Amino acid sequence: MSYRISATGGSYNVASKSSAGFLTSVMDILVGWQERAAMRYQLETTDKIYLSDMGLSSAHVQSEIAKHFWRQ
DSSP: EEEEEEEEEEEEEESSSHHHHHHHHHHHHHHHHHHHHHHHEEEHHHHHHHHHTTOOOHHHHHHHTTTTTTOO
């Protein structure tokens, strides 16, 4: 059995033999979304001096934090 989960701006193919496998795949997607949202929040709140020390430009940071949580 194969499922297709779609979100605006992206789609995820989830192949599963059981509903437990399907739920695990959905949870993996949700956890990934939460991790991206948390990372972008950290980028947004990190001091510009530290970002510069890490080699990240303001333009790069702004483009990253402007993305929705489901975008990679």
